[in-house]
Amino acid sequence: MDGKVHHSGAGPSARHMLTGLLLLFALLLGYLPGATTARAVSLNGHDISWPQCPTAVGGFGLPLPPASSQFVVIGLTKGLPFTENPCLASQVAWASGNRKPAQAYTMAAFPTAAQLTTYRSQGPWSAATRAGQLSNVGYAEARFAVASLARVGFAPRVVWIDVEPRPAQPWPTASAAQQRENRYIVEGLMRGLRDAGYSYGLYSFASGWASITGSWRLSGVPVWATAGRLDFPGEALNLCRSPSFSGGRVYLSQWYDDVRDYDLTCDPYAFTPLPVPASTLSRSTADFNGDWNTDILARVTATAELRLYPGNGRGGRLPGVRIGTGWNGFSALETPGDFNGDGPQDVFAREAATGYLWMYRGNGTGGFLPRIRLGTGWNSFSAIIGPGDFNGDQRVDILARETSTGFLWLYRGNGTGAFLPRIRVGSGWNSFNALVGPGDMNGDGAADILARETATGVLWLYRGSGTGGWLPRVRVGAGWNSMTAVVSPGDFNGDRNPDLLARDAAGVLWLYPGLGTGQFASRVRISAGWNGLAPLF
Secondary structure, eight states, rough: OTTTTOOOOOOHHHHHHHHHHHHHHHHHTTSGGGOOSOOOOOOOOEEOOGGGOOOOTTTTOOOOTTTTTTOOOEOOSSSSSSOOOOOHHHHHHHHHHHHHOEEEEEEOOOHHHHHHHHHTSSSSSSSTTTTHHHHHHEEEHHHHHHHHHHTTTOOOOOEEEEEEEOSOOOOHHHHHHHHHHHHHHHHHHHHHHHTOOEEEEEEEEEHHHHHHHOOOOTSSSOOOOOOOOOOSSHHHHOOOOSSOOSOEEEEEEEEEEEEEEEEOOOOOOOOOOOOOOSOOOOOOOOOOOSSSSSOOOEEEETTTEEEOOOOOOOSBOOHHHHHHHHOGGEEEEEEESSSSSSSEEEEEETTTTTOOOOEEOOOOOSOOOOOOOEESSSSGGGEEEEEEESSSSSSSSEEETTTTOOOOOEEESSSSSBBOOEEEEOOOGGEEEEEEEEEOOOSSOOOEEEEEETTTOOOEOOOSSSSSSSSEEEEEEGGGGEEEEEEEEOOOOSSSSEEEEEEEEEEEEEEBBOOSSSOOOOEEESSOOTTEEEEOO
């Protein structure tokens, strides 16, 4: 990739001999598809960018891929965002003329002060918060890359996002808060590419990804993994079969020497369009239709149909759309997030007649894949809450209040659609008549819970510790018993802070914008006519 190619005196004959020996050894060791008839054939290719440019335009004058290369991945930048590979047009023309299937990659980096000033408002998020500004900068990095593609007439199926250390423009990595900020940049890039109609994936390596993002788990996002310098035959192929740096499926692997970067498709991938999770989002969310805006789901009382009310990303909502019928058989509904790790958001539904807990797997576009039964005996709970990642393992969890005891149980998700053994995380929770999981309300990186006290109407913020426990609770406000429904789908107004939605007795739905400090700004009226919907979630 950009900046990783090193100079040496190795000539083409030595390089080709090395490559041939590696492939032979890999075949003998059973790594290559040729060693077994049950596996599809991997393709061998290269990535190219500004180092292959002539020195006269700032490149290293390194050779283009050999004729035997079966595909290429072309870099769009000159090592940093908001720059362009000076040979982009000629390299795209070379790939086209030589009939090489081509994908692209673009660099991600933390903005300079000048870049933050320039681009902080140039994206879909509110620039009222630093988190929104950083997300917008990532979005602008993507838009710059998309403009480069348009300028040279290049329309690859996939644009990979390169996330690695950038000495010329370093990522801040000294704290978990800085790593969360880095995620906003990457997230903005993902949304910018998707909004432009491109599939995307992530390029990195384990230690770099850990340093920059805090080992951010994005199991639904495709991966291009690098082995660095090839130390033994088959190392790159091993990456195809090993857990990736982010938990996502590996589609391409890479290694490099002083002259070239070598790539390998992980069979059976053969340049078909990649899945594109619309929203992985750093904080709890209910983006169900895949447009990166938080939505509201509601069951219509009179008809038992399930309706999706798409959020517009600015604190409002679009007209409702029916996405299901026959939902009156469920006594609890919740949006936990992406529970099975495939990218789209899921819905939990408890069946009243049986106590079964069902997972309705989201398809990422506002519909469902076939449901899966997660467990039995869930009628013993009076509340089921989806807080996001409550214990800090970057997998979606569930909290459930036991009716008979008032105990609060943590059901830890395993990241693939099942639970680990439950853990009791509190008692006395029967004193609350509303429990919601907004995500990280106070900006410390841990998932929190909001609880309305039945006797007083006081709303309490139970601050999560980030490891499955609690910090001292904080009183948020009083008078909340006047609300007939309290829900928190996540960031509803686009400023990257979780918000609260509440319905009053007249059926008016109000937005209580979160400030990121555990408190709310002045409420905003969304719309009326919500009394015929129960529940909202």
